Amino acid sequence: MNVTTLKTKAENQLREQFDDAATTLPGSGWVKTLRANAFAAFAADGLPHRRVEEWKYTDLRERLRDVPAPVAASSKAVTAADLDRALGSLAALDAERIVLVDGVYRADLSKITAETTVIELMSLAAMLAKAPGWLEAKFANDSGVVVALNRAFMTDGVMLKVRKDQAAAKPVLLVHARAGAEASAIAVRNVISVEAGAKLTLIEAHIALDGAATGNLTNAVTDVAIADGASCVHIKSFVDRAGSTHLSTWTTRIGKDASYRGFQLTASPALARNDINITFAGTGGKLDLSGVFLARGSEHIDTTLVVDHAVPECESRELFKGVLDGRAHGVFQGKIIVRPDAQKTDGKQMSQALMLSPDAQFSSKPELEIYADDVVCGHGATCTEIDGDLMFYCRSRGIPPDVARAMLTESFVGEAVDKIEDEAVRAAISTLAIDWLRAG
Amino acid sequence: MLEIKNLHARIADDENGTEILKGINLIVPTGEIHAIMGPNGSGKSTLAYVLAGRDDYEVTSGDILWNGESILEMSPDERAAKGVFLAFQYPMEIPGVATMTFLRAALNSVRKKRGQKEMTTPEFLKFVRAKAAELGVSDDMLKRPLNVGFSGGEKKRMEILQMAVLEPTLCVLDETDSGLDIDAIRIVSEGATKLRSPDRAMLVITHYQRLLNYIVPDKVHVLAKGVIQKTGGKELAMELEKSGYAEFTGKAA
Known part of the structure; x- marks a missing residue:
């Protein structure tokens, strides 16, 4: 059914999978x-x-050699205890909980205590089945090949709305x-709407349960x-150790x-x-906007962001920090666009990598595209090793080198984690990051 | 007892190999406080760093014995466990690490190496808070990241607090008075003087005599051009205050 230029094994697998599904x-x-x-x-562009x-x-074409089959209907019994174990420090948060297992919404594991006058929740699969006309507009602004694949294969996701002036x-x-x-393989699509004057803190946790595949x-x-x-407030935690892509x-529209x-x-995916x-x-x-990326071995983590100041008088801040060990590769691409009439824009961006190994690699590409003349914009990128003066200071206090190195690495990452304002959420995320660092 | 024997040292990656310390001989018996005074560039801070084991410096000959044992081959953390402590002229800031967390990591590390039990959290908090109160270090400072946003005086008080917490037996104070006003010097000096004890030796490095009004030394050594030029009692500091260091810097080492 497709006239395409698809060439690679992975691309052909995707076509077969799409035809089958x-x-x-x-x-x-x-x-x-x-x-x-x-x-x-x-298919027009391929991977x-x-x-x-x-x-x-x-290079996704190079790295994605084999695409696993779309998830089969999961018969596996999952309990709240299974989830809590995999969630680690996030499990104890006093939070509403929505659960997707292998890309499928699970009402039995989800629990929203807020009134429906505050939060409205629907499963995307249910809505796609009904296919109301208004839903089509939600996909109108999609761009990019990865999102196109998502739209082609999406199985489920949540449609979450916080109603006007509700918190x-x-x-x-x-x-x-x-x-x-x-x-x-799963493709999940979430559509979040925070209506005028409303407030939402959303934490997306990507986890693998005991016994899950690599x-x-x-x-x-x-x-x-x-x-x-x-x-x-939108937070994502993805701590993998299972060779995932x-x-x-x-x-986001503000x-x-x-x-x-x-x-x-983001910690320890394959890619x-x-x-x-x-x-x-x-x-x-x-x-x-801030983030922490942690990679070792031959892991690869790419953060690519585009901030479009399409209107005047907006403020943007970005701080991304990475710790790279082994032969890991960290990538940060940050583009700030300031449109011609976006005067009084205030934009600052910083990306920093701490290299724990001589073979680790950090590629940073900040880009400022400024078409307005009355703006304050800046960006910076650093790539450093652990500071020798700080190491000596710690060791002169009796702290052995491995403990000192861990402490200074945690301090480096801590600056980004500290951007999370909610104390309980910050502590939970910090624990996940520190556990990763100490597992080295 | 600290014994420094014919100590020569240079910057480790200096290809010209210019020596900064050119044969220092010094003995500081336990229970005594000695001052090292000298002009800028005389090697005072180098001596402090070499004692603490900073690897930016290479000891080319001589030895340092602490209680009869050479510490030259020991790493900075091993020396700390043996009781060596350096109060920095410019204490480092560590963003993201709470002062309390740092103190606890340091104390537990040295206690472990000294064969002592780790303190429980309540024990530790009580212990640190008592010492902090004596130095006017607030609970708020203990919660903040180490030295971040601290004033010069606060940083130096924090150095003395670390010294009080780690209970070293050889205290080296490197220009602890630099950048401090008289009130801050008094607080810091009182804190240091409290640590004077029969089983502890102290080496106070300073450019000016004024610190020695508060931390009264048993002996004063003049360091210039990488060697000890003169040794005397505390009155030597007063003489230097009047005459300056010209007598020593003009003289060939």
């Missing part, structure tokens, strides 16, 4: 067309490779759990629309006088690509 993927009417068009869009500018440092009292913990014993592929897209005067896309604080912890696309859609918007 066409009848079973949720959705009717326009949804089927949406999927077919999405796959055709993917992105190093000659595509945005993928220069992460979700507790954070919402959205758990993406992998349980299947066979390696599989070598999974996840394509997770989360769209966030923050209406005027609303605020949203993790393709994550956040696309309304007038709205605020968005994003944070991503992770975190795309973050932010658009300021109204004046007075505020963005604070």
